[in-house]
Amino acid sequence: MAVHLKCLSHTPLRGLNDPGADVTAEVDRALARARAEVEAFDPELIVIFAPDHYNGLFYDLMPPFVLATEAISVGDYMTTPGPLNTARDIAAQLAVHVLDHDVDLAISHRLQVDHGCAQTLEETTGSLTRYPVIPIIINSVAPPFSPYRRIRRLGEVVGQFLAGLDKRILILGSGGLSHEPPVPLIAAAPDDIRNFLIAGRNPTPEARAARQARTLAAGTIYGTPESTLTPLNPEWDQRIIDLLLDGDLAAFDRFDIAKASQEAGRSSHEIRTWVAAFAALSAFGSYTGRLDYYRPINAWIAGYGIVSAEPDAA
Template identity: 30%
Template sequence: MTEIVLGVGASHSTLMNTHWEETLHKERAERFRDALKEARDELAAARPDTVILVGSNHFRGFWLDLVPAFTLGVGECVASGESGTPKGPQPVDVPLARHIAGALVESGRFDPAYSARLQIDHGQSHAIQYLLDGLDVEIVPLVVNVFAPPLPTLERCEELGRAIREAVLTFPGDRRVAVIGSGGLSHRLPWPDWRDPHGDDEEFMVGAWLNGRDNWQDYDARRREIIRAAEAALNPGFDDEFLSLVEKGETHRVTRFTTEELEKTAGNGAQEVRTWLLMAALLDHVPGRRLAYEPMPEWLTGMAVAVLDPAPPS
């Protein structure tokens, strides 16, 4: 019998790797890092065989020449390795991944893109680095478009999570499956709407997203400069409200936001809460536990970790 044994939502930031010593709010950073370790230990205790890893793409695995709303990795998976995150091939649970893809199509509800040679970036490899450290598991990577509008609606993401849950539970094997949603919470990246860039920096960014498939590393130095020069725009009030929904098992209520409303309220980076929403739907919206929330302006992001455990309390 296949069962879903744990869910984890966690923010990511490559600045943990590249600028730890320059971090001003060290106590906050350490509390967040410790919460990642606690979540990792809970994952280890749940003994998953496979982790469905839901994350975003920062134009190092997808580019503007082709941007699906949802992409399942069903074969090879390679991490790009930027900013000190894991690099190279990652183990994929191919039978489960292909079962999910097929079941979604057969249901008539979703036609996800799929890739037999998927490249992921820190939107997922950050979670591999910190949450799967030392764990002998395979992954099913699911990449959600959260940065190249038009974006899939929050409601559509929640529906996909429920559909994947149904697919997983009908898998004719014997799997213990965990789910990770990697991204968010509130933050604003100095990234343009690719359809209407203004100024040299925004034109450069769109050019990198369009032309970087074969040489994305060539753009990274200036990309990093633009990001490091940005001012933080956090909304701890939104973050607390969102985490309260997670704790109450009501993450689905975030679907009341339109894409535009979410960006206005919590920044363009908050579109990554789609990954948490998908994760929570896969866990049937069981109430979660907040392990940490730390506003980190030097990382431009409201950093949070939460765990959703479907096991009844002992």
């Protein structure tokens, strides 16, 4: 049994908005190193904690956590459409374990996932289907949010289950760091947007294209005086990374959700996927982590980071 962790920022604008050839090449090299490490590790199972961006989950039923025994990528933002290679039997066993340990968990036997899950899988493995995977979606976009102590508990319980498996396990966290794309809030939305946020599944190709065009347009002015969106916050990002690498996960129990939105953008709450991933790793004992890459990239609306960790016993 062995375990390895990687947490990555994702961005729907990678390959669409150009941050400059030097930046693109730098990120490409960092991702190539991450993928080479995953291939060398050759996981027998991947557990990925990821958000959804109103593609699979909507306000008609918005659970804090969803475990998928079967998942299908919607193929947004240049990700591959189609089914993931889900580890159905193990996922079902994990769901029972989590519920038995007093963490309320929704279960989907056919969940639609978006770039928040698919991009990170493809960038670390080259495919949606190369390795068996269990996707766990954590609501990180649609307020109200569960407190971070619940995120940490979810991760711990998942990790306890994984520690009982005789497998090479890769834990992935996909999301964050500081960023604020043009995602609407239901409280202030006009009726047409509100209806989409409540039940907008399976949009037409034209509607999806228009949605993506708005995000691309936001990226072209992000970080400039023309943008009304909360800018990137590298200092905030570094504080988050330090807490995770130092193993100070209990600090997130005191995390102020409203303050994080103000300081780092309303989508900075995707770091809850990283918190869950590190909490899962902590179930294997003390760990050592490292920062593999970080750069604020306005054109991609992303405080873009990659971190890795392994148990000290390894």
